[in-house]
Amino acid sequence: MNKTVIRTQNLSKQFNSTWVVKNLNIEVYEGEIFAFLGLNGAGKTTTIKLLTGLLKPTRGMVEICGYDIQKDSLNAKRSIGYIPDEPYLYEKLTGREFLEFIAELYSISRKDMLQAIEYFIDCFQMKEYIDNLTQDYSHGMKQKLIFAAAFIHNPRVVIIDEPLVGLDSASGKKIKQLLKKNASEGISFFISTHTLSFAEEIASKIAIIDKGQLVAIGTQEELKTRSGIEGNLEEVFLKITEEER
Amino acid sequence: MLKPVFKAKCRILIHTIKEIIRAPLLKILVIIVFMFGMIYACYSFTHYIFKLLNSIEGAGSFLCDKLLNVFFMSLFFLLIFSNAVTSYSTVFCAKEIRMLLTQPLEFKEIFLSRFLESMVLTSWAFLVLIGPFIYAYSVVRKTSLFYISLKFLSVVPFIFIAAVLGTLLTLFLIRLMPKRDLRPYLITFSVILIVVSIFYFRNIYLKKELMGKGGMVFFISQLIPFSNFAEKPYLPSYWLSKSIVMASKASVSQFLFYFWLLFINAVLFFQIMVHLVPYSYYTSLVAISSQSGMGVKVRTKFWKLLKGMLVFLRLREREIVIKDIKTIFRDPIQYSQILIFFGILAIYFTHLQGEYYQSFPTKWKIFIAFLNLAATNLVLASLALRFIYPLISLEGKRMWVLNLAPISQWNLIFTKYLTISSLALIITVSLIVISNTMLRIEQEFIKVSIVSSIVSSFTITGIIIGLGSCFANFKEENPARIVAGFGGTLALVVSLVYVGSMVFISAFPFWLHMLGKISNSELKTYVDLSCFVLVVISAILIFIHLYLGKKHLEVAEF
Numbered sequence: 008m009n010k011t012v013i014r015t016q017n018l019s020k021q022f023n024s025t026w027v028v029k030n031l032n033i034e035v036y037e038g039e040i041f042a043f044l045g046l047n048g049a050g051k052t053t054t055i056k057l058l059t060g061l062l063k064p065t066r067g068m069v070e071i072c073g074y075d076i077q078k079d080s081l082n083a084k085r086s087i088g089y090i091p092d093e094p095y096l097y098e099k100l101t102g103r104e105f106l107e108f109i110a111e112l113y114s115i116s117r118k119d120m121l122q123a124i125e126y127f128i129d130c131f132q133m134k135e136y137i138d139n140l141t142q143d144y145s146h147g148m149k150q151k152l153i154f155a156a157a158f159i160h161n162p163r164v165v166i167i168d169e170p171l172v173g174l175d176s177a178s179g180k181k182i183k184q185l186l187k188k189n190a191s192e193g194i195s196f197f198i199s200t201h202t203l204s205f206a207e208e209i210a211s212k213i214a215i216i217d218k219g220q221l222v223a224i225g226t227q228e229e230l231k232t233r234s235g236i237e238g239n240l241e242e243v244f245l246k247i248t249e250e251e252r
Numbered sequence: 253m254l255k256p257v258f259k260a261k262c263r264i265l266i267h268t269i270k271e272i273i274r275a276p277l278l279k280i281l282v283i284i285v286f287m288f289g290m291i292y293a294c295y296s297f298t299h300y301i302f303k304l305l306n307s308i309e310g311a312g313s314f315l316c317d318k319l320l321n322v323f324f325m326s327l328f329f330l331l332i333f334s335n336a337v338t339s340y341s342t343v344f345c346a347k348e349i350r351m352l353l354t355q356p357l358e359f360k361e362i363f364l365s366r367f368l369e370s371m372v373l374t375s376w377a378f379l380v381l382i383g384p385f386i387y388a389y390s391v392v393r394k395t396s397l398f399y400i401s402l403k404f405l406s407v408v409p410f411i412f413i414a415a416v417l418g419t420l421l422t423l424f425l426i427r428l429m430p431k432r433d434l435r436p437y438l439i440t441f442s443v444i445l446i447v448v449s450i451f452y453f454r455n456i457y458l459k460k461e462l463m464g465k466g467g468m469v470f471f472i473s474q475l476i477p478f479s480n481f482a483e484k485p486y487l488p489s490y491w492l493s494k495s496i497v498m499a500s501k502a503s504v505s506q507f508l509f510y511f512w513l514l515f516i517n518a519v520l521f522f523q524i525m526v527h528l529v530p531y532s533y534y535t536s537l538v539a540i541s542s543q544s545g546m547g548v549k550v551r552t553k554f555w556k557l558l559k560g561m562l563v564f565l566r567l568r569e570r571e572i573v574i575k576d577i578k579t580i581f582r583d584p585i586q587y588s589q590i591l592i593f594f595g596i597l598a599i600y601f602t603h604l605q606g607e608y609y610q611s612f613p614t615k616w617k618i619f620i621a622f623l624n625l626a627a628t629n630l631v632l633a634s635l636a637l638r639f640i641y642p643l644i645s646l647e648g649k650r651m652w653v654l655n656l657a658p659i660s661q662w663n664l665i666f667t668k669y670l671t672i673s674s675l676a677l678i679i680t681v682s683l684i685v686i687s688n689t690m691l692r693i694e695q696e697f698i699k700v701s702i703v704s705s706i707v708s709s710f711t712i713t714g715i716i717i718g719l720g721s722c723f724a725n726f727k728e729e730n731p732a733r734i735v736a737g738f739g740g741t742l743a744l745v746v747s748l749v750y751v752g753s754m755v756f757i758s759a760f761p762f763w764l765h766m767l768g769k770i771s772n773s774e775l776k777t778y779v780d781l782s783c784f785v786l787v788v789i790s791a792i793l794i795f796i797h798l799y800l801g802k803k804h805l806e807v808a809e810f
Contacts, residue, residue, distance in 0.1 A: 022542055056541070059353075059354050060353065060354070061350060061353055061354065061538075061541060062538055062541055062542065063534070063535070063538040081356050081358065084354060084355065084356045085356045087354065089354040091350070091351075091354075094351075095347045095348055095350060095351040097260060097264055097348075098727055098728075099263075099264040099267040099268055099271075100260060100263055100264060100267070104260070104263050105260075108256050108257075108259070108260045109355070111255070111256035111259070112253065112256050112257075112355045112356060112357065113355075113356060114253075140267060142727060
């Protein structure tokens with residue numbers, strides 16, 4: 008049995024009197040690609056912020072690789088790579104300098120850092136612009152850089168909010184290959200996305216959240232059985248979310 | 253673990269300097285000349301004042317020291333409030349924090365790196381002011397270079413204390429009201445502060461404490477408001493002025509005592525802040541992040557009413573005006589500082605009502621009235637720089653909305669300009685009318701001061717909006733950083749030079765009159781002439797700056 012790398016227990020977040028996330032119980036295992044789906048405002052981004060420690064739960068807890076993200080945040084964060092939907096880059100740093108900065112935060116040795124940077128420059132074909140200031144990067148270039156930064160310290164868990172936004176089809180394909188390859192090596196992925204075809208193609212487990220509550224979880228086959236639909240993930244997703252309304 | 257953060261910041265600084273160096277040579281030269289001109293003007297002015305005070309027989313050094321106390325006390329509170337405002341956007345709300353929070357950094361480390369950045373962003377402009385002031389004082393008091401360097405050393409812990417207190421104030425407010433709209437609290441707090449201060453200074457403090465101290469002290473207290481309060485021994489500003497005075501007297505032991513007092517308190521306050529961080533910083537950040545998820549309900553009645561009142565504007569201009577007012581009104585940090593600044597000025601102006609002012613010779617009353625005119629406009633310039641300069645930049649990614657709309661750049665800039673200058677006009681003219689009424693001064697001055705205030709309200713906002721458009725930074729979302737940039741510095745320099753020139757042009761006829769070079773009847777003609785010159789110069793400045801701003805926006809890429 009694979010180890011649990013993300014575990015939430017009754018995870019809940021309340022803003023004013025509204026429960027944006029309520030009693031969320033999720034387990035993500037080593038090497039799993041976990042797709043987290045939901046309509047707009049369902050609570051996906053709040054969940055991701057709770058997983059990464061950007062928000063504090065009103066109730067419940069989050070464990071990353073056995074470390075409580077609130078109580079033992081440093082150890083938990085060392086295991087995480089995070090790709091937000093609106094990434095922040097220092098505009099007056101070059102791409103290479105940004106990668107060095109992230110690597111140094113994780114205390115990676117200079118030799119390993121240089122090797123890793125070259126690997127990702129090559130992997131994401133960033134050679135042409137890696138030494139330019141990031142202020143001149145397009146959205147796609149920034150997204151590639153953020154992917155490289157998230158992987159540079161060999162995280163055990165990668166949490167991604169909308170992975171394909173702004174990426175061209177070649178880069179999208181590259182990302183899918185990267186995720187699959189890393190998952191086969193034991194890295195786990197927690198991915199929030201609206202691109203259902205992407206989730207359908209790569210996810211080993213899918214969870215659907217609606218109004219802050221988990222309404223379905225399982226493999227694609229299990230979700231199809233639950234919804235009684237033999238179609239694609241989009242049809243299954245729409246059926247399940249409609250049922251809840 | 254802070255090493256990588258500081259290394260990245262150093263790299264950012266180097267790249268920024270490289271970008272500045274790559275700018276056209278003429279542009280760099282203009283800025284350098286203005287910067288040094290500004291520093292030199294500050295030095296010349298303060299040197300003149302210190303020399304004048306120092307030449308008063310028997311009271312020279314006493315008056316110089318009084319001025320030092322009042323200057324540093326005002327600076328101390330200004331620094332605290334500025335640090336409070338900057339720290340809100342830099343230490344608590346910056347987007348960078350979200351990125352740093354997901355990295356393996358302790359909250360204390362994140363806080364410290366942000367605190368230092370906030371302190372530098374806030375304090376560097378004040379240092380430009382403090383430097384010439386201390387140097388001018390030292391020259392008048394004939395201090396050697398060694399002791400001058402000691403004086404500058406004392407400024408470091410002083411600035412540090414103000415930065416810590418400002419940040420703690422923000423931390424306290426966020427912790428106190430994490431999920432609430434701060435506006436009603438800030439307004440109530442400001443009103444109470446103003447009322448209590450007026451009552452305290454005018455009725456209790458001055459009458460009971462100062463009346464017994466003899467004519468000279470009372471006279472000086474009236475002439476330089478808060479001068480006795482500035483000598484309270486628990487104020488860090490007092491320790492700084494004392495350390496400077498002692499260094500001037502080459503009294504090393506006394507200097508060391510006050511420097512040590514500053515240093516040890518800086519360490520103490522810093523330790524208190526650092527100890528509070530683990531319990532409060534993360535919770536504060538979470539509280540701020542949570543605000544965005546709360547879905548604040550907005551009342552629409554007031555805005556409908558305001559739209560109705562602005563019926564004389566065309567629909568699209570009206571919408572831009574309403575949007576700008578909403579943006580300011582819905583950000584309490586924006587207007588709390590405005591309230592504080594003008595609250596302090598209002599206290600000062602109402603303080604002028606004292607009988608002693610009425611017994612002053614006319615020339616002193618006019619001198620004070622001109623100082624008030626300068627003070628009001630300097631406050632307006634600094635507020636305009638802090639709040640109005642970033643307005644165009646802050647449109648940022650949303651600029652496409654306005655850019656694609658069927659509205660010309662000229663309309664956009666001019667609408668913003670008219671809204672803001674009308675607000676500025678109401679505030680400055682009201683203050684000047686209060687000042688004139690309290691001082692009960694002659695008609696000719698009332699005319700010139702009101703004309704100057706009206707003209708300067710329009711000109712200062714014109715300069716700031718124009719330069720804010722010329723140097724718009726659509727990528728930056730932190731107003732403090734936008735202001736701290738190249739264009740912000742230029743806007744500061746230009747607006748301060750304008751205020752100085754405006755006061756000089758307005759005061760020139762009165763100066764000639766006091767010297768006996770023109771008669772009472774000629775004064776009226778000269779005043780009319782100076783008003784005319786001021787209006788013409790201001791109109792040219794407004795046009796040039798707004799035109800340049802418009803031109804820049806037309807070619808800018810978003």
